[in-house]
Amino acid sequence: MNRRDFLKVAGSGALIASSSGTAEARGNLEPPPEAVGMLYDSTLCIGCKACVVKCKDVNDMPAVTDEHNPQWDQATELSADTLNIIKAYTDGSAETKNAETDGFAFIKRNCMHCVDAGCVSVCPVQAMKKDPKTGIVSHDPDVCIGCRYCVAACPYNIPKYEYDDAFGQIQKCQLCNQKGVERIDNGQLPGCVEVCPTGANIFGTRDELLAEAKRRVAMKPGEENTFPLGTVGSPHGHVAPAADYQPHVFGEHEGGGTQVMVVSGVPHTELGLPDLPDRSYAAVSETVQHSIYSNMLAPAGLLAGLLYFARRNTQEEGQDKDKEEQS
Ligand code: SF4
Ligand code: SF4
Ligand code: SF4
Structure with a gap:
């Protein structure tokens, strides 16, 4: 993968991250009416x-x-x-x-x-x-x-x-x-x-x-x-x-x-x-957890992009080799 392709992938990862945004803070739960x-x-x-x-x-x-x-x-x-x-x-x-x-x-x-x-x-x-x-x-x-x-x-x-x-x-x-x-x-x-x-x-x-x-x-x-x-x-x-x-x-x-x-x-x-x-401990910890998982979309998107380009490059290299052998 060349540098331009790499920057494209990195950019798409950042796009995924920004579109996912940060997970919304979870508020305290309310008591049931008949608690x-x-x-x-x-x-x-x-x-x-x-x-x-x-x-x-x-x-x-x-x-x-x-x-x-x-x-x-x-x-x-x-x-x-x-x-x-x-x-x-x-x-x-x-x-x-x-x-x-x-x-x-x-x-x-x-x-x-x-x-x-x-x-x-x-x-x-x-x-x-x-x-x-x-x-x-x-x-x-x-x-x-x-x-x-x-x-x-x-x-x-x-x-x-x-x-x-x-x-x-x-x-x-x-x-x-x-x-x-x-x-x-x-x-x-x-x-x-x-x-x-x-x-x-x-x-x-x-x-x-x-x-x-x-x-x-x-x-x-x-x-x-x-x-x-x-x-x-x-x-x-x-x-x-x-x-x-x-x-x-x-x-x-x-x-x-x-x-x-x-x-x-x-x-x-x-x-x-x-x-x-x-604020309840449950609300704080669940908000932090959801933020971590939501923001993991960015690295996950980046990884998916890198794998795609790595696979494409490998295929292209294979095709070039085949052509060389045939000629
Ligand atoms: S008797 Fe003991 S278990 Fe029952 S409500 Fe009171 S503190 Fe809780
Ligand atoms: S967090 Fe502690 S005090 Fe609150 S319900 Fe659970 S055991 Fe009881
Ligand atoms: S599974 Fe773990 S967290 Fe749940 S009640 Fe048992 S000891 Fe507590």
Whole structure:
């Protein structure tokens, strides 16, 4: 191939690249209209851990014990045996509940059931799925290949792998609605919500939970209010003075939004919740991937052109040789 031909091919490759353009940025996914979730109110939580015990019971998970204390569950972190944990925040003298300075507070950690979930986006075999109706993020162990991409992709460090099992699986909260449990489909509350004695953890649609969360953060500190038990519209509840809430509903926008939301008296970052941008990780990573694949059209076009000219030159050389032999 001569220099002119080469430049022609290179030019056609660039044309393909410019006509393909850069892949469009993908926005955050929206929650399904009937998305369900939970609202955790740190100011109402008394740290009793009834939810931790019930979660283990519902999901048939063993207690985490050690040789010094074999009769009690010792779990302090989420693991493949613990899908829900209550942690404590303390500062200074730790005297005042829900105060950032010299105070203490509780935080419940479990899957946030992200609206645009990173774990779902990266799973190569769709073992991690988001239910199109409820928005619940569930895991199918029969499909999972154990690659652990979901572990790396979760901004909340939630999915846990069973490293001590040769055929280990991923474990995480599935909002009590996985195969063999199906509490939501059967009209029951999630286990952790059912046993919460103070209404610190309630179940409902994302829309009604968000409205309830906003009602709470707008309350005047010390003013008496009714806090429902179980669900937002429950006739059962208790009257209590409102805490001094942070003016923020965690999960309304963070990382593209979540279906498990948190309100608190202490800033969410002090409670160990990450400070995430509004754009979901899934939207960012899928945009980057699509851009890479789309821009690969240019080198692919260039390669196709080079192969065409190389083949044509070889054919021409062959024909010249034939002519020489005949003459
Ligand atoms: S470990 Fe399983 S669920 Fe997680 S990304 Fe890999 S295949 Fe999907
Ligand atoms: S919190 Fe993590 S595991 Fe749960 S849905 Fe979001 S990305 Fe997936
Ligand atoms: S919804 Fe079910 S699995 Fe999730 S934390 Fe609550 S009890 Fe555990």
